[in-house]
Amino acid sequence: MKKKFLLASVAVATAAAFALSGCSGGSSPEASGGKTQITFWGWAAGYDKSVDLWNKSHPDIQVKYEQIANGGAGGYDKILTAAKAGTAPCLAQVGYETLPSFLAADALQNVNEYVKDSRDQFADWVWGNVGVNGDAYGVPVDTAPMGLFYRKDLFEKAGIALPKTWDQFASAAAAVKAADPNARIMNLPSDPYLYAGFAWQNKAPWFATKGDAWGVSLDSKANSEVASYWQGLQAQGLLSSYPAFDAALYSAWSNGTVWAEVGPVWSATLIRDNAAASSGSWAVAPMPRWGSTDSVGNSGGSATAVTKDCKSPKEATEFALWMSTNADSVSNLIDAAAILPASKAGLKNKALDAPVAYFGGQPIYQLFRDESAKVATSWQWGPVMSVTASTLGDGLGKVANGSGTYQQALDAAQKATTDALKTQGFTVAK
Known part of the structure; x- marks a missing residue:
């Protein structure tokens, strides 16, 4: 399936990314004076x-190491353009959600x-995010359970119990609105x-990959269950409607008109950084859990990917493994980028035990370390x-x-994704 996945889509899947002309940087020589030299492009602190x-x-x-723009802000285009010219760096920082697109571009090896011999140093599900069908094209760096x-002060003042399930979360949402009609x-x-x-x-x-084909299931029953849940809260007016990553939302966190955020570790x-006034x-x-199922979601994480142009893949992978597992x-x-390490050794790092002043001295990364073992393992990102x-x-x-529903959003994404796969030469499972 992998060869067909790569070859059928190379010409079309990255046409837009490769529309940029010329080479926006390349790898330095990988053998000089008896030393192996490896170029690494990334942006994380x-x-x-x-x-x-x-x-x-x-x-x-x-x-x-060469600092480039964040992937979504031009970094990915730079890497792909260099790969098209045959001058990509040996290593590149690539988010898990984007790695299949790099595979479609035949940009990795x-x-x-x-x-x-190092697979047991990471959870199996993490390896699933750095390749397809059991193959690996890089080394995991971090995860984002x-x-x-939540605003502990506001929940305690209103006497609202902390929700442990999504049913309890819905009840707490109604209680928040009852306690303060202006709050959610x-x-x-979004x-x-x-x-x-x-x-x-x-x-x-x-x-999902099915033989030589990609399956797309955004409109599945399980996805509709999630959509129905959030649609129900929205229909009852129990959620605020600020744009994601917007200053108005940050102000609402700070001034107490939005009491919680269910989100990844980052x-x-x-x-x-955006609600300093509510520190402590x-x-x-x-x-919150779905019923008695003890699993959590993941939203983020990246790999140190080895590009197709790397002439020293063994040494490059040795470094990538070291970067993700070495204690120093x-x-x-952890200190510079506040990551949650993907490696088992990294998760034992004592830096994760430090109290966090903003969160009232709570050692919050201990919680995320524990939760990382409960991430559902079946997720796979797609190539479009x-x-x-x-x-x-x-x-x-x-x-x-108010002009659409969650189900309509999923249905539209299902169709657009399926159409894009077919247009770009992929086989789509029925």
Whole structure:
């Protein structure tokens, strides 16, 4: 399936990404003076320091780190354009949701032989996010299990019990509105990747590989259950309707008109950095569960991917594994980028036990460490996520302004995704 997946789509799937002319940067020579030299493109905070730590202790394999724009802000286009020209860096930071699109562009190379002895250093589900059909095209760096961020002061003052299930969350939403008619428990999920986390938790996949074909299931019964839940809260006026990542939402978190956020681990820094006035008032609890099913969703995470142009894939993979597992490197990434490490060794890092002042001294990363073991394992991203996410995002925006429903958003994304796969030469399972 992999060869057909790659070859059938190379010419069409990345036409837009490769429309940029010329080469926007390339890899430096990978063998010089008896040393292996590897170029690494990325943008996350702290990556440069981890590279420095490696270079000091590995004189025969030197990594040159080059900071590029965030993937969605042009970084991915830069990498793909270089891959088209045959001058991609050896390593590149690639989000899990985007990695299948890089595979469709034939921009990565299989590194199974170099990671086979290290697979047990990461949870199996994480490896599923760095490849297709059991193959690996990079090394996981971090994950993003979801949790319930909430205004502890407001819940306690109103005497509202912390919800442990989604049924209890609905009851708490009504209680919040009753306690303060101007307040809402949460903003409606309108970002497609955040919304994916709720589907993920309910084991409602969007994509699956079936032999030589891709299956698309955004309109499945399990997905409709998630849509129906959020539609019900919205219909009762129990959610706020601010745009995702908007200053108005941040103000609502700060002034107490939105009391909670069910989001990934990195929401901790999002809330901290944009709602400073409510410092000390927030706490974190496990994500509400669907009934008695003890699973959580994931919304984010990235890999250190090995590109097709890398002439030293063994050494590149050795570095990538080190960056994700070495105690000093992981401590650096936790401190600089507030990541939750993907590796089992990283999850034991004591930096995750530190109290977080913004959250009243609660060591919140201990909770996310525990929750990471409960992430549902069946999720797989697809090769046309730019289409899927854009269409779903448009539909969720219509939910926010009252001109559409969650189910309509899913149906539109299902059709657009299926059409895009067919247009780009993929076989789509019926």
